[in-house]
Amino acid sequence: MSQRKRVRAQVEGLVQGVGFRPFVHGLATALGLGGQVGNDSTGVFVDVEGDQAAVTEFLSRLQHEHPPLALVDRITVTNQPPAGATTFQIAASRADPRRRSRIPPDVATCPDCLRELTDPADRRHRHPFISCTDCGPRFTIVTGTPYDRPQTTMAGFPLCPGCHQEYDDPGDRRFHAQPVCCPACGPRLTLCDATGAALPGEPVAAAAALLRAGRVVAVKGLGGYHLAVDGRQEPAVAELRTRKHRDEKPFAVMVPDLVAAAELCHLASGDEQLLRSPARPIVLLRRRDDLMLASNVAPGDRRLGLLLPYTPVHHLLLQETAGPIVLTSGNRSDEPIAYQDEPARRALATVADAFLTHDRPIQFRADDSVARTFRGTPQLLRRSRGYVPNPIRLPRAARRPVLGCGAELKNTFCLADGEAAFLSAHIGDLRDYSTLVAYRDGVAAFQRLLGLTPLLIAHDLHPDYLSTRYARELPNDGLAGAELVPVQHHHAHIAACLVDNQETGPVLGVALDGTGYGPDGTLWGGELLVADLVEFQRVGLLCPAPLPGGMSAIRQPWRMAVSYLDLAYDGAPPPDLPVLTRHATSWPQVRRLARGGGSAAPSTSSAGRLFDAAAAILGLRDQISYEGQAAIELEQLADPAELGDYPMRLDEPGTGAPLRLRGADLIRAVADELRRAVPPPVIAARFHNGLAAGLATACLRLRERTGLTTVALSGGVFQNELLLARLVDRLAAADFRVLTHTAVPPNDGGVSLGQAAIAAAQDRAD
Structure with a gap:
């Protein structure tokens, strides 16, 4: 006769709001087991009792046959003395204010609900809020944990008898579906x-x-x-x-x-x-x-x-x-x-x-x-509805709770504790006051929902970012004792790529974007780093160019064209270039501004500004109306069939000094070929190919110096699919292992995750 057995299983992960309790109830009932299942502040608890062989099968299937939307992180099983339970039931949820379970993201309407939506005979025909355990709102309606109806914004809609029957029926598709409703009891x-x-x-x-x-x-x-x-x-x-x-x-x-x-x-x-x-x-x-x-x-x-x-x-x-x-x-x-x-x-x-x-x-x-697909693999460019608040695993767990405050543009924030990093939904550009208010409110709401009080506050080096100012205010505004951890912008980019690939480094990091504040006080943006999750070293860069007029040069790419042309032609650019004739009365003044340097024309190694210059020279864009517009149009112009490239010199200073890539060489080639009437789509493609070739050559030189064979690519410029493809191909052909982004945006939307990962890793290294 088989021995009777009782176990308690604690299931952690994304197991609330995804039909996990109904699945457990059905599985236990089918195997003739007694006990109970319920939500708690860690996830789902299961107490199961019965024939030993049936309990063993139950635990195996619990691990491998859970609902499609569930994500099981771990199952902890402990033996318990038999209590004589013969029936299986769903227990009331148990709340622990010290612990927080995971909240599922919002899910698109499922096929079963869509069939009911269009069925004139169904009582939910054309019901605008139809949902079940497999679909519907989740994160956007939750007010607390455990994830139960009273702790959602559906609490104000009492269930009608029909919905209540479905909600309580273990055999029904809407069994304990928290957003369940119908025309009789739902929202209007x-x-x-x-x-x-x-x-x-x-x-x-x-x-x-x-x-x-x-x-x-x-x-x-x-x-x-x-x-x-x-x-x-x-x-x-x-x-x-x-x-x-x-x-x-x-x-x-x-x-x-x-x-x-x-x-x-x-x-x-x-x-x-x-x-x-x-x-x-x-x-x-x-x-x-x-x-x-x-x-x-x-x-x-x-x-x-x-x-x-x-x-x-x-x-x-x-x-x-x-x-x-x-x-x-x-x-x-x-x-x-x-x-x-x-x-x-x-x-x-x-x-x-x-x-x-x-x-x-x-x-x-x-x-x-x-999102987009890159060679068949999904890549997120903005991570928000449908993905948030699914946590991202940190390859080095945080010893103390961390807040990553993010960047200025495409801002997100990140709360991390243990192995779990919770990246917020896309917030936007913090230059706008209403966005800053949304950011502050969002951080506070996430802290309450997750039950986390950060003890480490990671922020960008830029002193004027509103996210940096916010971080510096926190120790005096409710987070007394929290430590500030400054993180360089491009190090955060590479760290985000490492986390995205579950790596710790060190790697060769190629970080290309618009601008980021360097520890030397200059504006970085075309960087080659040796980096891991703790530290980095700048080992290469695009040769800096003046940014005449500061922010004006970002809004008006023709200014960057003037700056780069002055460098490319040693102060004597051809006056018949269209970009100069279009600004005949202004460009000499802008050139003088660029040569003057200082705060009126700060130096920058930005790859984004290099793209701006090329786009302006080709007549695509003298002034932009949104971030990255000139670079986007340059990529769109490029002929993908063109494989030629422009040469780009690589300066190798003395031992220990960073390599320098001469972006002005590409600009001169663009201008010379335009004057020779080469078709602009060909020029644009050769510009992309030349930059990829130059970066790949720099990585080869750095491999000789460091022995590193893995390259991580990050930064907003790698939203450019043509550049990404060309560089990945060249690196792979040179036997590099290449890390790119998939689940985390390569742009500044991933910076807060990188900040949190670095702060956590440095804290463990201390």
Whole structure:
């Protein structure tokens, strides 16, 4: 006769809000076991008792057969004396204020719910808030842990008898699904004007009619409001640009399904899977030439950002409009996405003609994530809805809780404790006051939700970043005793890439971006480092060039063209270059400014400014309306079939001095070939190829010095897919192992993670 056995299993990981308790209940019941399962502040606890062989099978299947959205970090099993339990039940949740379980991210509507949404015989037919254990809002509605309905913004919607029966039935798909509701008990969808007054008609149908009429409609999503217009109507898109103050930056487009996506864009390997993944990010795709879309949706861009519907409201709206809709963040340019109803109506009153909204509060704002595939592998460029708050594992666990405060642009923050690093959703540029307020509020809310009080505060070296100022205020503002840990910007970039690849280094790091403050007080941005998670050494750089006018040179790339041309031609650039003739009265003054140096023309090794100079010389962009615009257009211009490159000299000073790559050589080649009437697409490609060749050569020299054979690539410039591909190919051909980003953005959205990882590793090394 088999011996009776009882065990207690503590399951840690992403196991709340993903159907884990129903799965455990069904498994235990099928095996004839007694006991209980419940949520607690660590994850899920399981007490199971019965035949020894059945308990052994239960534990094995618990590890390997959990629900698809669950992520199990560890299962700790302890033997217990038998208690005689013969039935299995779901127990009440147990809260421990000292511990916090993981919260799942928001998940797109699942196929089962979509079938019910479109079934006239189903009681949830066209219900805008249909969801189950496999889909629906999660993080954006949570107010506390454990993750149970009373600790979500669904607490204000008591379950009707029908939903209550489903919620309590272990055999039902909605068993303990916290957002469960129906038309009888759920939130209500309304269409209103900016004052909140209801507009006539069924809300979705009326909103679709407004879109067809060329109007702008604000739509409340999972993590905030979006602004929508009909993507086929050029005047409507133009009106949205005017009202939103977004002159040229591309808009994202939502399409109903993969068939519609393929009509607008070429779908490469991995694109379909990324588009239809539960996270439903915006995916950057190569657009078709003959697409039926307003030309001003993404002017001058070979790519288009597409996303599929991820809420029932989106599905219903696209059914009614029968076509693509522009869907962009509900804000004015540079402000954070609006997510609270009254502030949203005030902020968007002069932007939207109507508001398709509802009465379920949003607890955490979360913008849409942005991704692409690089050679079949997903790469996140903006990590937000659908991915946050999934933790990222630190390869060196934090001994004490850490806050990484992030950078100035594309800001995120990161809270880390033990092996888990919680990277926030995309916040935006902290130059805007409302974004700074959102940042402060977000840090405080994350601390409360995770139950973490940071003892280490990692921040950028730049003294004028608002994130740095915020960090320096914290020890005197509620975090007495917390230690400040300054982290160099490009070291943080390389550290983020190491964490993304679960490595500790040391590696050769290539960090290319716009600007970052160096420990020498100059502006870095084209760096080669020897780095691990504790320390770094600058072993190479792009030769610095003056930044005439400081920020003015960033907004006006032609100034960088003047600066680089002066270097490239030893002070005598050809006066017939178009960029100089376009600014005939101004460029001599800008050249004098550049030569004067000082605070009016600080020196920078920035790779981003090198791209700006090339773009201006080729006539693409003398002034930008959004960050990185000139560089993006230069990449779009480049002929990918062109394999030629421009030579780039590598200066090798004495022992121990950093290598120097002469970016001015590339600029002279661009200007000379333009004067010889070489087609600009060929010139742009040779510029990219030349930079990749120069960087690869520098890495080879550094391998001879250091013996390091792994290269990590990070920084916003590596959003440039052509440069990334060319450099990866050259490094691989030279037998380097190459680390790139996948789950963490290469841009400044990953800096806070790198800061936290460095602070944690340095703390352990002390």
